[in-house]
Amino acid sequence: MWNPITSAxxxxxxxxxxxxxxxxxxxxxxxxxxxYVISNWTTIDGLPGNSATSIGQSPDGYLWIGTFxxxxxxDGSRFSVYHPSNTPALPHxxxxxxxxxxxxxxxxxTFGGLAKRKDNAWHLVAANDPYRTNPVRLISSKTNVxxxxxxxxxxxxxxxxxxxxxxxxxxSAPRRAPFLFFDEAGNLMLASGxxxxxxxxxxxxxxxxxxxxxxxxxxASQITQNSSGELLIAGPTGFTSILGDRVLRxxxxxxxxVFSIEEEPDGTLWFASSTDGLYRLSPDNSVRHFNKEHxxxxxxxxxxxxxxxxxxxAGTNGxxxxxxxxxxxxxxxxxxxxxxxxxxxxxxxxxxxIFVATYGRGVYRFKDGKANPAFxxxxxxxxxxxxxxxxxxxxxxxxxxxxxxxxxxxRLERIDDFGERRFTVEALFEDSRGRIWVxxxxxxxxxxxxxxxxxxxxxxKFPVPIAAFTESPSTGEIWAGGxxxxxxxxxxxxxxxxxxxxxxLPSLRSLIVHPSGSLLLGTIADGxxxxxxxxxxxxxxxxxxxxxxxxxxxxxPDYWLATSAGLWRIKRDLLxxxxxxxxxxxxxxxxxxxxxxxxxxxxPIVIKDKAETLWVSTLKGIASLHLPRLPLESGxxxxxxxxxxxxNGDQPEKTIDLSGTNSIELPPESWDIRIxxxxxxxxxxxxxxxxxxxxxxxxxxxxxxxxxxRELRLLRLPPxxxxxxxxxxxxxxxxxxxxxxLFLKRTPYLWENRYAQAAASLSLxxxxxxTSGQQPDGTSSN
Numbered sequence: 054m055w056n057p058i059t060s061a062x063x064x065x066x067x068x069x070x071x072x073x074x075x076x077x078x079x080x081x082x083x084x085x086x087x088x089y090v091i092s093n094w095t096t097i098d099g100l101p102g103n104s105a106t107s108i109g110q111s112p113d114g115y116l117w118i119g120t121f122x123x124x125x126x127x128d129g130s131r132f133s134v135y136h137p138s139n140t141p142a143l144p145h146x147x148x149x150x151x152x153x154x155x156x157x158x159x160x161x162x163t164f165g166g167l168a169k170r171k172d173n174a175w176h177l178v179a180a181n182d183p184y185r186t187n188p189v190r191l192i193s194s195k196t197n198v199x200x201x202x203x204x205x206x207x208x209x210x211x212x213x214x215x216x217x218x219x220x221x222x223x224x225s226a227p228r229r230a231p232f233l234f235f236d237e238a239g240n241l242m243l244a245s246g247x248x249x250x251x252x253x254x255x256x257x258x259x260x261x262x263x264x265x266x267x268x269x270x271x272x273a274s275q276i277t278q279n280s281s282g283e284l285l286i287a288g289p290t291g292f293t294s295i296l297g298d299r300v301l302r303x304x305x306x307x308x309x310x311v312f313s314i315e316e317e318p319d320g321t322l323w324f325a326s327s328t329d330g331l332y333r334l335s336p337d338n339s340v341r342h343f344n345k346e347h348x349x350x351x352x353x354x355x356x357x358x359x360x361x362x363x364x365x366x367a368g369t370n371g372x373x374x375x376x377x378x379x380x381x382x383x384x385x386x387x388x389x390x391x392x393x394x395x396x397x398x399x400x401x402x403x404x405x406x407i408f409v410a411t412y413g414r415g416v417y418r419f420k421d422g423k424a425n426p427a428f429x430x431x432x433x434x435x436x437x438x439x440x441x442x443x444x445x446x447x448x449x450x451x452x453x454x455x456x457x458x459x460x461x462x463x464r465l466e467r468i469d470d471f472g473e474r475r476f477t478v479e480a481l482f483e484d485s486r487g488r489i490w491v492x493x494x495x496x497x498x499x500x501x502x503x504x505x506x507x508x509x510x511x512x513x514k515f516p517v518p519i520a521a522f523t524e525s526p527s528t529g530e531i532w533a534g535g536x537x538x539x540x541x542x543x544x545x546x547x548x549x550x551x552x553x554x555x556x557x558l559p560s561l562r563s564l565i566v567h568p569s570g571s572l573l574l575g576t577i578a579d580g581x582x583x584x585x586x587x588x589x590x591x592x593x594x595x596x597x598x599x600x601x602x603x604x605x606x607x608x609x610p611d612y613w614l615a616t617s618a619g620l621w622r623i624k625r626d627l628l629x630x631x632x633x634x635x636x637x638x639x640x641x642x643x644x645x646x647x648x649x650x651x652x653x654x655x656x657p658i659v660i661k662d663k664a665e666t667l668w669v670s671t672l673k674g675i676a677s678l679h680l681p682r683l684p685l686e687s688g689x690x691x692x693x694x695x696x697x698x699x700x701n702g703d704q705p706e707k708t709i710d711l712s713g714t715n716s717i718e719l720p721p722e723s724w725d726i727r728i729x730x731x732x733x734x735x736x737x738x739x740x741x742x743x744x745x746x747x748x749x750x751x752x753x754x755x756x757x758x759x760x761x762x763r764e765l766r767l768l769r770l771p772p773x774x775x776x777x778x779x780x781x782x783x784x785x786x787x788x789x790x791x792x793x794x795l796f797l798k799r800t801p802y803l804w805e806n807r808y809a810q811a812a813a814s815l816s817l818x819x820x821x822x823x824t825s826g827q828q829p830d831g832t833s834s835n
Contacts, residue, residue, distance in 0.1 A: 086348070088341075089365075090380050090645050093350055095373035099132040101125060105368025108358045109151035111159050114691070114733035116360065118374060119148025124161055128731045129738030130763070142175035143168045152191035154199060162188035167201065167211070179216035192233045200241060202230050208243075222250045222257035225271075232276040234284065237297075247271040265300060269293045275324075277314040287311035287324050292334060306340050308332055313356040315365070323365060325354035331367055349375070362736045378736055381683055382620070382645035386674030390424035391417060395672040397652050399660045400440035400448060402427075407660065407668055408448060409675060410437035416450060419675065431464045439655045441481035443489060451478025451655075457491060468505075480656035482522035484531060492519030492656070497533055497540075497547055511548045513537055521575075521604075521656045523564035532572065534561030539574065539584065553587045562653055563604045565612075569629060575602030575614070577653070583629060603653035603670075608661055608680060615651035615659050615669050620676065640678070643737035647673040690732035690741050692781035692793045699723040716796040719770065723799060726767040730793075732781035742782050750774040772801030 094100050102120030109117050116127040123136040123146045136146040145165030152160040158171035166186055167178035187204035194200070199211040200219075206227060208219045224231060225246030232244045241252040247267040250257040262270065270276075272288040279285055284295045291305040313325040320336040330344030330352045344352045351372035358366050365377040387393055392414040400408040406420035408427060416437050418427040434452030441449040448460040457468040457478050480492030489500040495516040497508040510517055517537035524531055531542040538558035540547035549557060559582070563575030571585040578600045583590045599618035606613045612628060614621040619641035641649050652658045652670040660668050661680075669676045697709045702722045709717055719726070732741045743763070747756040749771050756767070765777075775797040780788045 086377075086380070087383075088380060089377040090643060091348070092376045092378070092643075093373055094132075094376075098373075099134075100373055101132070101134050101136075103369070103371050103373050104355070105374045106148055106355050107151040107162075108356055108366055108368060109153045109159060110358075110360050111153065112157040113693075114361070114735070116366070116733075116735060117151050117159055117161075118368070119151050119161065121147045124148050124151075127735070128733045129735040130741070131731065140168075140175055142177045144177055150188060150191050152193065152199075154193040155195060155197045158197075160191055160193075160199060162191055162201070167216075169214070176214050178211060178214050189230050190233055192235075194235060194241070195239055200233055202233060204230070219252070220256065222259070223248065232273070234276070234278045237282065244270055244273075244276060263298055266295060266298065269295070269300075274308075275311040275314055277316075279316050285314050285316060285322065287314055292322065292324075304334060304338050304340075306332075306334070312354065313358070315357045315359050317359055317363075323357045323359075323367075325357035325367055327353055327355065327370070330354065331357060360735050362734075364736055376735075378643060380645040381678065382640055383677045384645060384647040384671075384674055385419065385422065385424070385677070386647060389419070389422055389674070391419075391674050395652065396670040396675050397438045398440040398451075398655050398658055399668050399670055399675065400442040400657070401660055401662060402442065402448070403446070405662065405664070407662065407675075408440050408442070410440045410450070410670075412436050412438070412453070416440070416448075428460065428463065428465050432467070433465050434458055439478055439481045439492075439657075441483060441489070441657070443483050444487055449481050449489060451481050451491065453477050468500075477518075479518050479520045479535070479654065480522060482524075482656065484522075484524045485526075485529065490522045490531065490533075492522060492533065492535065494518045508542070509546050510537065510540060511546050520562050520654055521564045523566055523572075525566050527570070532564055534564045534574065536560045536577075539564075539572075550584070551587075552584075552589045558582070558584070558589060563602055563656065565605045565607065567629065568625065571629065573605055573612075573628070575605050577601055581605070581614075581628075601653045603651050603655075604657065604659045606657075606659040606661075606667075608667060613659060613667060613669075615653075617650055617653055619646060619649040620651060620669055620678075639740050641737070641739065643739065646676050647671065690734040690781045690783035690789065692730060692732050692743060692779045692789050694728060694730045694777070694779055694793055694795045696729050697726065697797075698729075699726045711795070715794060717798070719797065719799045721772070721800050721802045724769055726770060728765040728767070728777065728795070729763065730765070730779055731763055732783070732789075734783045740783060744780045744782070744788065746778045748776050748778075750776075770797060770799045772799050774798050 095103050100120065102122035104121050105118055106121065107119040111117060118125045118127055123134050124143060126133040135143055137143050143161065143163065145163035147164035148161055149164065150162035154160060158169055161168045164187055167188055169176045169178055188201040189204050190202040192200050201209050201211060203209065206221055208221055210217045210219055222243060225248050234242050236242050236251060243250045243257065247262065247270050249260045249262055249270065251260060269286055269288065272290065273286045274289065275287045277285045282296060283301060286293045286295065287308045289307065289309055291303065291308060293300060294302040308324050309329050310327045311324045312327045315323040322334040324332040326332065330342060330349060331354060333341040343349050351369040353370035354367050355370055356368045360366065363379060367375045369375065385391060391409065392411050394411045394413040396409055397412050398410040402408045402418055404420065406418050409417040409419050409424060411417060413435055415433045415435055416427045417424045434450060434455040436453035436455065437450050438453050439451035443449065450458040452458065454477055456476055458465050459468055477494040478491055479494065482490040484490065491498040491500065496510050497519050499506045499508065517535055519533045519535040521534045522531065533540045533547055537549065539550040539561060541550050551557060558574065559579050560577040561574050562577055565573050567573050571583050574582040574584055576582055580591065580600055581602055599616035601617035603615040610624055611622050612625055619639050622638040640646060648671050650672040652672065658670040662668065665680045667678045667680060694711055696711055697717060698706050699719060700706050701720055730743065734741050742759060742761045744759050745757065745765055746754065749755050750773055777795040777797060779793045782788045
């Protein structure tokens with residue numbers, strides 16, 4: 054009997070040596086997929102080679118990726134490249150295997166042998182040993198003993214940096230590397246075709262296998278052991294899992310030339326084929342296939358792996374690195390039948406469908422992932438801008454230069470009561486009394502009891518477009534906003550609202566009343582403003598990247614903001630707090646949006662259906678989020694200060710490695726100081742933002758900022774002790790606690806030393822006293 058088990062993973066913190074290649078990793082997003090957002094990195098993005106051979110994740114969260122042109126460390130945004138010229142303990146730049154042992158150490162098998170990285174230190178393993186070249190399989194035991202199979206048929210046991218050769222049993226295919234794993238007692242097992250052996254401290258003991266298991270072993274192209282001790286076996290005819298001498302699961306499906314197997318926590322299996330792409334086997338035995346026919350850049354894969362955030366990574370043989378991130382935003386565009394025009398507005402429609410206002414092809418009805426023209430055969434405006442389904446079920450359509458339309462019995466009719474034939478409607482709003490407010494290019498109109506009334510904008514010297522309305526729940530006040538700022542209905546007119554300095558408010562695109570009674574204003578250039586009692590305050594965070602706010606939409610305890618830089622979520626009760634540490638949660642390309650540009654300038658552009666799905670108008674179709682099952686990132690990305698470079702007089706730029714230290718000293722003549730930092734967020738690095746604060750012991754704050762540039766540049770530092778505090782914020786919106794701290798001391802010049810300055814002051818004072826005591830003839834006076 055035999056029962057193989059795998060050893061458990063341990064996560065221990067460690068710091069890394071940083072050797073940067075400053076090339077931005079702007080991954081290409083591939084063809085849309087219904088389950089995943091798929092991105093691709095190549096040498097254009099900083100990867101040193103387009104063949105990604107192996108991958109591992111270190112305890113600090115970074116990915117280590119092997120290529121034939123060097124080893125790279127990836128934080129989700131930038132690649133740091135390691136090769137023998139900058140890391141002497143790395144014997145070769147051709148990386149075959151990356152392996153993490155049970156104590157968090159990282160092992161790298163190269164064409165020149167093995168290297169290990171642990172506790173920020175690199176070690177070359179058995180530098181003079183003849184067996185050290187081309188390790189093709191690595192496995193570590195619970196006691197952290199590493200076993201390596203080397204190309205050419207050599208097996209070795211490695212403890213520390215010592216390599217001990219082991220005898221080799223008979224192999225069914227001598228030119229093919231056998232599979233290594235552990236049995237229930239922790240003994241090393243070796244499988245070669247139908248042959249199975251157990252290592253017994255000094256020799257190999259052959260074991261007999263049941264016929265079914267022996268035949269499975271004989272045809273296996275890959276065998277991997279999971280955390281439960283099961284052997285996951287892939288072969289040309291399908292998949293088999295085995296525990297002990299029992300077959301637990303068999304799935305008959307072609308899995309040709311599998312190089313790598315990865316299992317997700319829910320039992321989903323991934324297979325990387327060297328000839329036919331990726332396969333995903335679900336727990337219900339359904340199979341999905343990913344290759345060039347499905348938009349992938351390659352059919353030849355060398356590995357597939359899952360990181361701690363749930364992303365799936367795959368390395369190709371010549372086409373770079375691929376990431377599959379589970380989609381949280383679903384987008385619909387040309388493939389769903391929508392025309393190739395931006396979507397301006399949305400409205401609920403009967404039968405769990407929605408109306409879509411396209412800018413050039415009229416109104417479409419969208420249902421079950423498909424869009425078709427609404428009201429076929431009926432006259433309609435081509436350039437629809439604003440939609441509204443009122444409480445009676447009528448659809449209102451505001452158009453560009455073609456007036457206002459309303460649906461009646463599945464047909465559209467044009468409303469001609471405005472007194473002008475060609476006018477533009479920017480916004481539609483139904484208040485609590487069922488009245489329809491119309492924001493036009495020339496002001497405001499109201500439809501009530503079958504007729505329209507016009508409301509002048511007091512003080513407007515020229516036509517002012519109105520783009521948004523809202524109503525105060527407690528008082529019923531109607532507010533309007535547009536290029537002329539904010540207006541409030543008083544009697545039969547809309548009066549401009551001024552701040553306490555008697556100034557007009559900025560151009561607005563959205564309005565909503567906060568539960569506190571404050572009015573939230575979405576502006577065209579100033580983010581979010583809070584207006585209350587004549588005072589205007591900014592409600593935007595310093596790291597808020599979107600000046601244009603298309604709509605502020607309430608859903609449950611949250612506000613959803615459709616902006617020119619994606620879709621953002623924030624808790625309502627947090628919005629009016631200190632904006633420096635707002636917990637914004639952004640959604641963008643990495644989450645599945647086809648574009649970051651939401652529609653800005655019309656109302657409404659965000660709606661919610663009965664199934665609690667949020668629908669958003671964008672410049673590339675419509676985006677949807679199902680709120681009850683929306684996956685949100687949790688936790689924060691740790692901020693890491695990685696290196697400092699500076700110039701020392703006329704000498705070349707010098708770099709200081711910060712591995713294992715948080716305190717450095719700079720020479721007096723140092724200038725052009727660059728401090729590089731990062732945060733290993735692999736799922737969506739574009740969501741990481743940083744807050745830095747540089748203080749001096751003598752003068753207090755020197756510099757503070759919020760950015761995502763990952764580098765702070767200083768011309769000079771004052772002499773003495775300085776302190777840099779750094780925080781990072783991930784897609785969850787939470788800042789890291791505690792912050793990362795770096796102490797920077799610049800040695801002062803002699804004339805900057807306070808003792809020297811004091812001595813100079815005393816000397817000057819003595820000279821003045823001496824000079825004042827001299828007579829004009831040069832004699833001293835008493």
